[in-house]
Amino acid sequence: MSNVPVSVRIQAEPFDTAAEVARLAEGRTDVGAVVTFTGLCRAEGGRLAALELEHYPGMAEEEIGRVAQEAAARWPLQGVVAIHRHGRVAPGEPIVLVVTASAHRAAAFEAAEFLMDYLKTRAPFWKKEHHVDGTAGDWVEAKDADDKAMERWGR
Amino acid sequence: MSNVPVSVRIQAEPFDTAAEVARLAEGRTDVGAVVTFTGLCRAEGGRLAALELEHYPGMAEEEIGRVAQEAAARWPLQGVVAIHRHGRVAPGEPIVLVVTASAHRAAAFEAAEFLMDYLKTRAPFWKKEHHVDGTAGDWVEAKDADDKAMERWGR
Amino acid sequence: MKVVYFAWVRERIGKPEEEVSPPESVRTVADLAGWLAQQGEEYAYAFENPAVVRAAINRKHVKPDTPIAGAAEIAFFPPMTGG
Amino acid sequence: MKVVYFAWVRERIGKPEEEVSPPESVRTVADLAGWLAQQGEEYAYAFENPAVVRAAINRKHVKPDTPIAGAAEIAFFPPMTGG
Numbered sequence: 001m002s003n004v005p006v007s008v009r010i011q012a013e014p015f016d017t018a019a020e021v022a023r024l025a026e027g028r029t030d031v032g033a034v035v036t037f038t039g040l041c042r043a044e045g046g047r048l049a050a051l052e053l054e055h056y057p058g059m060a061e062e063e064i065g066r067v068a069q070e071a072a073a074r075w076p077l078q079g080v081v082a083i084h085r086h087g088r089v090a091p092g093e094p095i096v097l098v099v100t101a102s103a104h105r106a107a108a109f110e111a112a113e114f115l116m117d118y119l120k121t122r123a124p125f126w127k128k129e130h131h132v133d134g135t136a137g138d139w140v141e142a143k144d145a146d147d148k149a150m151e152r153w154g155r
Numbered sequence: 156m157s158n159v160p161v162s163v164r165i166q167a168e169p170f171d172t173a174a175e176v177a178r179l180a181e182g183r184t185d186v187g188a189v190v191t192f193t194g195l196c197r198a199e200g201g202r203l204a205a206l207e208l209e210h211y212p213g214m215a216e217e218e219i220g221r222v223a224q225e226a227a228a229r230w231p232l233q234g235v236v237a238i239h240r241h242g243r244v245a246p247g248e249p250i251v252l253v254v255t256a257s258a259h260r261a262a263a264f265e266a267a268e269f270l271m272d273y274l275k276t277r278a279p280f281w282k283k284e285h286h287v288d289g290t291a292g293d294w295v296e297a298k299d300a301d302d303k304a305m306e307r308w309g310r
Numbered sequence: 311m312k313v314v315y316f317a318w319v320r321e322r323i324g325k326p327e328e329e330v331s332p333p334e335s336v337r338t339v340a341d342l343a344g345w346l347a348q349q350g351e352e353y354a355y356a357f358e359n360p361a362v363v364r365a366a367i368n369r370k371h372v373k374p375d376t377p378i379a380g381a382a383e384i385a386f387f388p389p390m391t392g393g
Numbered sequence: 394m395k396v397v398y399f400a401w402v403r404e405r406i407g408k409p410e411e412e413v414s415p416p417e418s419v420r421t422v423a424d425l426a427g428w429l430a431q432q433g434e435e436y437a438y439a440f441e442n443p444a445v446v447r448a449a450i451n452r453k454h455v456k457p458d459t460p461i462a463g464a465a466e467i468a469f470f471p472p473m474t475g476g
Contacts, residue, residue: 125392142389280475
């Protein structure tokens with residue numbers, strides 16, 4: 001385990017990106033780079049009323065925590081935040097947030113991409129579509145492109 | 156010129172990252188990914204009282220505008236913000252902000268990295284160190300690593 | 311042994327979790343999936359393409375050839391689509 | 394022809410900008426830097442390592458062999474360190 005502050009949360013509520021960035025960088029003078037990634041629910045051309053995010057309670061926190069620690073071991077990070085929502089999320093609303101802080105930009109960028117590639121393929125979440133006509137749609141299918149993105153990290 | 160909203164600003168004042176993200180994503184339901192990069196002034200182990208950022212007025216806006224348009228032509232972006240401060244910046248304060256929005260995360264990440272690599276090596280800004288003992292320090296030297304990072308984009 | 315299901319695996323089987331007592335010949339995750347597939351139409355439907363269904367033991371991802379001996383909780387679910 | 398200087402090029406020369414009238418033999422950015430280097434100690438100091446000094450014509454980056462004919466504003470500065 002590294003000494004890097006790592007905060008992982010699984011929650012139904014929206015999150016406050018600015019507050020999460022402040023949590024990592026405020027009051028410090030050694031942070032040179034902060035990268036945030038926010039993933040949002042798309043309407044898919046107006047077809048979608050909402051996404052319903054099912055998750056595996058317990059495993060979701062543990063698994064994201066494991067990979068956040070791995071990122072902290074792999075890059076010289078000063079802090080990591082990973083927040084993933086569950087439940088019903090409307091188009092335009094945020095689903096996932098990753099924040100990385102480092103002295104240098106390459107580490108912050110790479111760690112954020114690594115965490116997102118991980119979250120897409122290994123974190124136990126499943127998205128179900130709900131259509132604007134009130135019908136339940138299909139479960140979103142996993143993408144080969146996401147598996148390929150994950151493979152570049154050699155895991 | 157693309158139709159992507161591109162906002163480039165050179166200013167002495169700090170910026171509000173949350174407001175800039177909202178500018179790109181709020182009220183839209185087609186944005187799937189927002190990446191922000193914030194570059195901050197480091198104290199360099201307590202040695203530094205401030206960085207003084209000199210710039211070439213006019214050219215700074217034009218040059219960053221050109222590369223933001225190039226990013227918008229190269230990746231399927233939905234919006235770009237690039238803000239660079241000039242003048243005196245204290246440790247812990249932000250210097251530069253890049254925000255990219257796209258339907259998909261790879262484009263948002265790559266465009267943000269491209270813009271930052273560009274800003275480091277081609278935007279007409281120069282940093283001078285001011286020491287805590289009141290003396291003016293040296294001009295920060297350009298890094299080979301930054302030139303190498305830029306070269307990967309084939310420019 | 312507690313088994314939990316998620317997403318369309320859960321929907322097809324019609325319940326989120328259950329206690330199961332497979333015979334001793336069921337040693338691996340793949341064995342368990344194969345045995346479950348024989349427990350009724352809804353199970354056969356859930357495991358109709360066993361290569362697609364992923365598994366976790368005690369909240370950690372595992373491969374089909376992982377032994378299930380000593381597992382407190384085994385989960386079956388589709389490929390993940392979070393993020 | 395207006396010439397502007399930034400960062401330590403500006404500090405060494407001791408002024409941020411000036412009007413200059415080089416002879417006709419000065420055709421390129423490199424020619425201009427070489428001619429400026431002969432205009433006094435402070436200029437010689439600023440251009441002591443001409444390979445390090447970058448240039449822009451009318452606010453666009455240019456290479457040393459770029460012709461200066463018709464330039465409204467030529468800038469000389471060290472490698473950039475923004476971001």
